[in-house]
Amino acid sequence: MTKDAIKDMLSKVKKDKVTFVDLQFTDFMGGIKNSTIPVYNLEDALTRGIWIDGSSIEGFARIHESDMFLMPDPDTYALLPWRNHTEGGRVCRFICDVYKPNHEPFEGDPRNILKRVLAEAKAMGYEYYTGPEAEFFLFPKNEDGSIRKVSEGNGYYFNLMMDESYAIKREIIEAMDSMGIVTETSTYEVANNQHEIDIRYDKALKTADNVITLKMAAKFVASKHNYHATFMPKPFYGVNGSGMHTHQSLWKNGKNTFYDKSDKYGLSKVAYQFLTGELTHAREISGVFAPIINSYKRLTPGFEAPVYVCWARINRSALIRIPNVSKGYEDKATRIEIRCPDPSSNPYLTLAVLLKSGLEGIKKGMKAPSPIEENLFEFDDAKLAKHYITKLPASLDEALKEIEKGRIVRETFGEYTFHRYLESKHQEWDLFRTYVTDWETERYLMNT
Numbered sequence: 001m002t003k004d005a006i007k008d009m010l011s012k013v014k015k016d017k018v019t020f021v022d023l024q025f026t027d028f029m030g031g032i033k034n035s036t037i038p039v040y041n042l043e044d045a046l047t048r049g050i051w052i053d054g055s056s057i058e059g060f061a062r063i064h065e066s067d068m069f070l071m072p073d074p075d076t077y078a079l080l081p082w083r084n085h086t087e088g089g090r091v092c093r094f095i096c097d098v099y100k101p102n103h104e105p106f107e108g109d110p111r112n113i114l115k116r117v118l119a120e121a122k123a124m125g126y127e128y129y130t131g132p133e134a135e136f137f138l139f140p141k142n143e144d145g146s147i148r149k150v151s152e153g154n155g156y157y158f159n160l161m162m163d164e165s166y167a168i169k170r171e172i173i174e175a176m177d178s179m180g181i182v183t184e185t186s187t188y189e190v191a192n193n194q195h196e197i198d199i200r201y202d203k204a205l206k207t208a209d210n211v212i213t214l215k216m217a218a219k220f221v222a223s224k225h226n227y228h229a230t231f232m233p234k235p236f237y238g239v240n241g242s243g244m245h246t247h248q249s250l251w252k253n254g255k256n257t258f259y260d261k262s263d264k265y266g267l268s269k270v271a272y273q274f275l276t277g278e279l280t281h282a283r284e285i286s287g288v289f290a291p292i293i294n295s296y297k298r299l300t301p302g303f304e305a306p307v308y309v310c311w312a313r314i315n316r317s318a319l320i321r322i323p324n325v326s327k328g329y330e331d332k333a334t335r336i337e338i339r340c341p342d343p344s345s346n347p348y349l350t351l352a353v354l355l356k357s358g359l360e361g362i363k364k365g366m367k368a369p370s371p372i373e374e375n376l377f378e379f380d381d382a383k384l385a386k387h388y389i390t391k392l393p394a395s396l397d398e399a400l401k402e403i404e405k406g407r408i409v410r411e412t413f414g415e416y417t418f419h420r421y422l423e424s425k426h427q428e429w430d431l432f433r434t435y436v437t438d439w440e441t442e443r444y445l446m447n448t
Contacts, residue, residue, distance in 0.1 A: 001046055009046060016090060018092045019038065019091070020089070021092055021093070022035075023045065023070050023072060023096050025095065026110050028346060028349065028417060029291070029424070030291075032216055035070065045070070045071075046072060046074070049069035049071045050069055051068070052068055054106075069099050070097070071096055071098075071099055072096050077093075078180055079091070079179065080092065081175045097111055097112060110348035110349050113349060114208060117355045117356050117412060118205060120359060121359060124359065124362070126251065126257065128250060129201055129248070130201070130204045130246055130247060131184070131201035131247035131335075132198075132341075133196055133243075133245040133247075134231070135242035136197075137242065138193055138222055138229055141227060149192075149193070165195065165227070168225050172197065173186060176213065181199070184201075185198045189242075190240040191240040197214060199214065208351055211347040212347060218231075231342075231343035233290070233297065233343070240305075243298070245337055246338050246351070246354065247335045249336070250270060250274065256333075258270060261331075265371075266330055266334050267322065272367070274362055275320050275358070275368060276366035277357045278320060278338060278354060279309050279310070280360070281408045282357075283393060284357075284403060284405070284406035284409065285353040285409060286393050287393070287399035288345065288349050288353045288409060289354070290341065290344075290392070290399065292428070295344060296393070296396060300394075306318060306319045306340050307319075307391050307392045308376040308384070309391065310369065310372045311371055311372070319338065320339070323337050353408060356411065356412045369388065400425055409421075
């Protein structure tokens with residue numbers, strides 16, 4: 001930042017009566033991390049950064065290379081409404097980029113990873129726009145702090161009662177609005193206690209920042225009402241899981257490159273190549289957009305979860321679909337929607353691998369397969385094979401093997417993060433593989 005920009009920011013903070021500053025960033029698993037400084041240290045933070053111990057952050061650094069520092073992004077400045085109800089001043093936040101002691105961006109910072117792929121797109125003349133739809137569950141808490149699963153739900157798009165969860169969602173949206181984040185819609189979803197908040201379509205870095213903020217806002221506001229907000233993909237057996245359907249387009253010189261009015265689907269050659277790149281690499285990148293063991297309890301046939309690698313106009317069982325747009329807005333609103341990511345993923349890494357895959361499709365001039373408009377959940381293996389339709393991995397273990405066989409994740413993450421990510425995920429799988437679950441005990445203990 002320039003001296004004048006720093007002076008303007010300090011003036012704004014003073015006007016807002018800020019006394020403490022939260023410096024936020026994420027580890028590569030998507031966990032939100034925070035370092036709080038008094039406001040009188042903000043000038044130093046904006047000028048030189050604030051040092052942190054990277055060895056304490058998942059996937060960041062080893063003990064002998066632990067020193068790193070945070071540089072606040074001034075565009076992410078916002079007052080935190082849930083921390084400003086006490087007297088004595090207000091709390092603001094900045095989302096930060098992580099740097100190494102030599103003042104180079106840290107290669108393992110998820111935000112930096114997305115920035116690198118955005119720079120690759122920019123070198124090709126493109127800007128990447130996205131609109132995530134984040135689904136989550138709201139569970140009331142018992143007196144002991146455990147969650148209480150409500151047996152009766154209101155149903156999809158139900159919004160007629162002013163129940164507690166409606167009030168919580170409204171407060172989440174109001175909190176985000178006060179932070180300058182625009183949401184499109186909020187709905188009840190299919191499963192009991194399940195909800196969705198859609199974030200305004202915008203440049204990818206901004207929407208990734210906004211997803212992180214939504215997760216944080218949902219948890220703080222829910223806790224205030226003695227509820228728990230979870231972005232776990234599949235908290236209970238037999239119910240719909242939570243996804244993070246993501247709308248995408250590439251723009252060049254102020255124009256949406258995905259639109260072509262002469263095409264029957266309204267898609268340009270670039271759009272077809274982009275979606276084909278994502279389909280081609282979907283199995284390889286699934287361990288990023290569906291990053292935890294529980295992700296693959298959601299990615300099973302049925303429950304509206306997309307597991308079949310194909311595309312369509314209206315078929316919601318396909319991995320990618322082309323949403324309808326309002327007449328007269330085709331040149332602006334034409335986009336593709338990829339339905340496989342889930343909200344447990346790190347949004348920076350998810351958008352990075354999606355963009356990288358799409359750009360591969362453009363670079364290689366990939367030709368799109370025919371769309372599949374039939375219900376894929378009714379296809380048997382023979383019919384899937386006839387249409388050359390594959391499935392996403394069925395487990396995290398299978399997804400990790402796909403990552404290791406491919407190159408997209410390695411090239412997107414860089415060698416450092418690639419190896420640290422796989423190491424962490426293999427440990428997660430091994431713990432799960434060797435853990436004896438309640439289901440096993442109930443099924444086998446007395447019968448074997």
